Amino acid sequence: MQGSDRGKNQAPAGKAPDLPPTAASPGHSAANGKHEPAPPTSRRTHDPHAEGPLTLRRENGALIITIDREDRRNALSLATLQAFGNVFRHHLSPDDRAVIVTGSGARAFCAGADLKERANMGLDAVRAQLVRYRTDLAWLSTCPVPTIAAINGAALGGGLELALLCDLRVAAPHASFALPETSLGIIPAAGGTQYLPRIVGAAKARELILLGTRLSAAEALRIGLIHRICDVEISVLEDALTWINPITSGAPLAQHAALRALRAADRLDIDAGLEFELACYEECLTSQDRIEALNAFSEKRAPVFKGK
Ligand code: COA
Numbered sequence: 001m002q003g004s005d006r007g008k009n010q011a012p013a014g015k016a017p018d019l020p021p022t023a024a025s026p027g028h029s030a031a032n033g034k035h036e037p038a039p040p041t042s043r044r045t046h047d048p049h050a051e052g053p054l055t056l057r058r059e060n061g062a063l064i065i066t067i068d069r070e071d072r073r074n075a076l077s078l079a080t081l082q083a084f085g086n087v088f089r090h091h092l093s094p095d096d097r098a099v100i101v102t103g104s105g106a107r108a109f110c111a112g113a114d115l116k117e118r119a120n121m122g123l124d125a126v127r128a129q130l131v132r133y134r135t136d137l138a139w140l141s142t143c144p145v146p147t148i149a150a151i152n153g154a155a156l157g158g159g160l161e162l163a164l165l166c167d168l169r170v171a172a173p174h175a176s177f178a179l180p181e182t183s184l185g186i187i188p189a190a191g192g193t194q195y196l197p198r199i200v201g202a203a204k205a206r207e208l209i210l211l212g213t214r215l216s217a218a219e220a221l222r223i224g225l226i227h228r229i230c231d232v233e234i235s236v237l238e239d240a241l242t243w244i245n246p247i248t249s250g251a252p253l254a255q256h257a258a259l260r261a262l263r264a265a266d267r268l269d270i271d272a273g274l275e276f277e278l279a280c281y282e283e284c285l286t287s288q289d290r291i292e293a294l295n296a297f298s299e300k301r302a303p304v305f306k307g308k
Contacts, residue, residue: 051083051086051087051090051091052080052083052086053067053068053069053077053079053080053083054066054067054068054080054083054084055068056087056091059241060241060244060245060248061096061097061248062096062097062099062100062148062248063087063091063098063099064102065084065087065101066102066103066104067102067103067110068104069104070103070104070105070107070108072114072116073105073108073110073153073154074103074104074105074109074111074159075110075111075113075114075116076110076112076113076137076158076159076162077114077117078114078117078129078132080114081132081133082132084137084139084140085132085135085139088136088139088143096145097145097247097248097252097255098146098147098244098247099140099143099145099146099147099148100147100149100150100237100240100241100244101140101147101148101150101162102150102151102152102236102237102240103152103159105152105153106172106174107153107154108154108155108156108159109149109150109151109153109154109163110155110156110158110163111154111157112156112158112159112160112161113129113157115184137162137165140162140165141166141167141195141263142263144256144259145247145255145256145259146168146247146259147165147166148166148168148169148170148244149168149169149170150170150236150237150239151171151175151177151217151236152172152235152236153175153176154175154176155176155178156176156177156178156180157179157180157181157184157188158188158190160177160179161179161191161195163177163226164191164192164195164199165190165191167259167262169225169227169228170226170227170228170229170230170236170239170240170243171217171220171221171228171229171230172217172229172230172235172236173217173229173230175216175217175220175229175236176214176216177214177217177220177225178208178212178213179192179196179209181209181212182212183212187209188209192209193205193209196208196209198266200223200225204223217229249305250305251284251289251303251305251307252289252305252307253283253284253287253289253307254287254289254290257280257284258280260280261273261276261277264276264277288306288308289303289305289307289308292304292305292306
């Protein structure tokens with residue numbers, strides 16, 4: 001897991017505590033693992049197709065969030081961060097089986113912090129913006145359903161950190177990756193120094209952060225930074241949507257339990273982790289979907305999962 005709650009929330013034996021929400025969420029409770037519908041008023045006040053500089057749409061069971069700031073290479077302005085928080089608070093639905101984040105245009109997935117906006121910010125405003133990475137963006141790492149970065153171009157600085165928050169990363173062949181913060185006199189502070197070592201290992205993370213090395217998609221795939229590179233003929237979003245079909249058509253409770261157990265592996269020692277895994281299995285054991293899968297197997301048909 002790339003959650004901001006790593007190291008906390010140790011699991012007592014036989015009990016599987018869920019991950020605490022990282023964003024104040026009237027609409028969703030990651031704390032109990034259930035989707036709770038947002039109050040109707042909050043939904044009414046939000047355009048279902050847009051949230052600030054983000055556009056939203058649904059396809060194949062996935063909520064697709066597109067950063068629509070191509071002229072600034074999809075950089076993360078304050079309004080963009082707030083909009084991400086609002087997606088979690090007001091738009092994520094109990095029917096969403098996955099969340100995909102992508103950028104507009106082909107040049108950049110996200111060029112990191114909006115450096116033009118940053119140039120005019122005082123110290124306290126910068127500090128407040130860093131907090132927003134935790135409150136408005138980090139929900140991607142504790143979301144009740146899998147999150148996927150469909151990386152359509154350069155993922156730099158906070159843009160790469162945005163991708164690191166996601167459970168899965170698919171990239172276009174021309175995508176590139178770097179954390180160049182130290183060359184700008186700062187460090188990655190949207191979780192990059194913590195998430196990157198967990199994903200690519202301590203040694204590679206030191207190289208990427210201290211040298212600011214820029215990686216091609218092929219190099220990123222080789223070191224395990226991304227899971228997949230799409231074919232050149234199709235868009236990375238199309239590829240991601242097809243690739244995650246086993247998620248969006250799979251058993252919802254099992255998906256959720258697997259996600260929680262996997263994310264727990266980053267914050268628990270092996271003994272506590274194995275206990276947590278058993279507790280997550282227990283949640284599936286009593287489900288109708290498990291019986292449906294067994295029946296479908298003996299009847300030689302595809303299972304029809306209901307999330308119960
Ligand atoms: N913040 C604000 N504006 C940005 C930006 C950022 N992080 N990255 C790019 N832009 C703006 C550029 O200033 C330019 O604006 P202009 O047309 O008004 O001059 C516009 O986006 C296009 O940028 P350009 O560099 O011409 O696009 P490109 O497609 O050739 O290259 C990048 C794209 C992302 C590779 C390149 O813009 C880049 O390296 N950006 C800086 C990324 C960075 O260092 N991020 C780390 C932040 S900690």
